[in-house]
Amino acid sequence: MLESILRGLSGLGSGGIELFSSQGLPNLVMLFVAAGLLYLGVKKQVEPLLLVPIGFGGLLANVPLGDLMQEGGLLRILYDMGISNELFPLLIFIGIGAMIDFGVLLENPKILLFGAAGQIGIFLTLLLALGLGFTQLEAVSIAIIGAMDGPTAIYVTSQFAPHLLGAVSVAAYSYMALVPIIQPPIMRALTTQKERVVRMGTLKKSVSPTAKLLFPIVVTLVTGLIAPKGLPLMGTIMLGNFMRECGVVARLTKASENEIANIVTLFLGLAIGGTMEGKAFLTPQTLLIFGLGFIAICLDTVAGVLFGKLVCWASGGKVNPLVGAAGISAYPMAARVVQVQGQRYDKRNYLLMHAAGANTGGQIGSVMAAAVMLSVLNGMGLI
Template identity: 50%
Template structure:
């Protein structure tokens, strides 16, 4: 209490606001069950880093200045790992996994172990829907630059715009991976926005789906997918990794780990490693990632006009990505003369399997005999690859600026 009073009027108000935001997010995670596995640790990390404490107290677990203030960095721009290990708190040490780009690829190993690329292999056209659903990423990239030019209090450069745009991929780890490299100061707001919109997919997508598709098209029952052989499933991750490495090397960290996890699953020869990646590894990394990213959301970095801009632009990115997939779904429905249900286009965003389930739910409301889940999983897993490729494009273009 003494620390809160001594911090001064405006700082005390900001602290109270951040604690209130953390409590609201905890409510959404616990009571409303909005993406609780991520939202709960993010919210509690936010709570921990905003608790009023006496400056220089040994109880402080997170020092954001170690990662953003040139005074604490090597050559004024590289994080000083040795200094952080010597003087940092618990969350500082865990946050190194984010700053060094360790956590997101490890999560992709776990995602790969839980992903079935069979629907995508059976229907290769699905990859077009996954690509179309990245439209919001690039649209918002341009929109962030335009907003920065129109609003003097918002200063988004090319790197910041790229980091905001990647929210449209609906992939939290990918958004974190890009942002920690291009715009680390925006990491708290982008992470919270990305995971919040992922959790709100069942709320955000259905109105867009109904707006962009016709009722009779939503009732279309698609033909059953062909069986996919084990050989195809084993060759797929190997071939995709080679192609991505040759075309977009900067995406290999994410795509390669995704395909490694999938190869472990499909090969059937490393069952122990597969179970570990699906459970223990995913759970541990998710906890570390959520708590540390939430801990970076301090009042000084989070309560700003930029944060409001990021949240608004993130919603625009997500909506336009959904619309991009649906638009191509409508075209494919027309070209195939009603053999493709356009609703599966909305699953082209990277949130697996949530987006595919929404396609199934909306389709079944229109036609109870409709089962779109497996058809929607094709563009859904294609969206995972698409968002990682989009991230690689941004890192290749702007990483060295």
């Protein structure tokens, strides 16, 4: 009887004993990392909707013997339910599509090209990742951090390098939140005072409701026919946008941008946090991924601003090159950064609507870049 009681008692505190043994060191470190993510999310308000569940998921995954990421564990169930089959990022995309007004982009369709320039960092980072010894599919997954789009990064990485999912996702969301800090010095370094004060005038309302309604259908068909492997990504964004513009399914639109997006964000964050188990996460690779992610966003900004300078020159000085920095997917943060930087040098310069157009173009551009990558990989027979 006494022996049985002692055996029973030995089960208590086993997690603590494991954590403070030499084997538990990676978990202990990751508990501090999880605490850091929770601190950033709660105290610094850095992408709190994602960093809070990711941080808590990381905390749960690193309590030894909790087995939440083992078969049948809560985090494993969430992972299998929506990450390994790419369902969660696609459901979030429906919500994103329902939230975005592409009207500003339709007012000036040419600005969509800024959304292409803002993706160049993805491809340059791919070369760097290959040079650092990552495999081809790992390099693709790391480079996609440059899309500055969390769901796209998760969608691609969960297919091609699921072992890097935690690092890629945390890097993607962290750098998205750091756009207001990372971009301005690059924007200032690459532009002259004369370029920064270029005024672009106001946009006249010229888009009919019919054009806005047909826009998601046309985009889905055109991009789907060109890069079919990216259809799930573009198709779900455009589904959300079509529901928004058609105006007859307000309940579905509201559910997509609120209830569904919120529930999926919680599950997605927890499941990603679950992939941050100490032994798998604490590797030199993770540090390299964070470094490459940072380079990717810098290169995106450099390419966007340089493209802006080119357009400024070609248009005879009618386009402010700062708008090029908004051609990334971090919406609407990148557009706000352009507005703030523009007004820093000319308080009466209102670039926000133009930057918002480039920013929505960046949303489409990032998804399109991923779609092109997937289709090229398919064409090469690598997937």
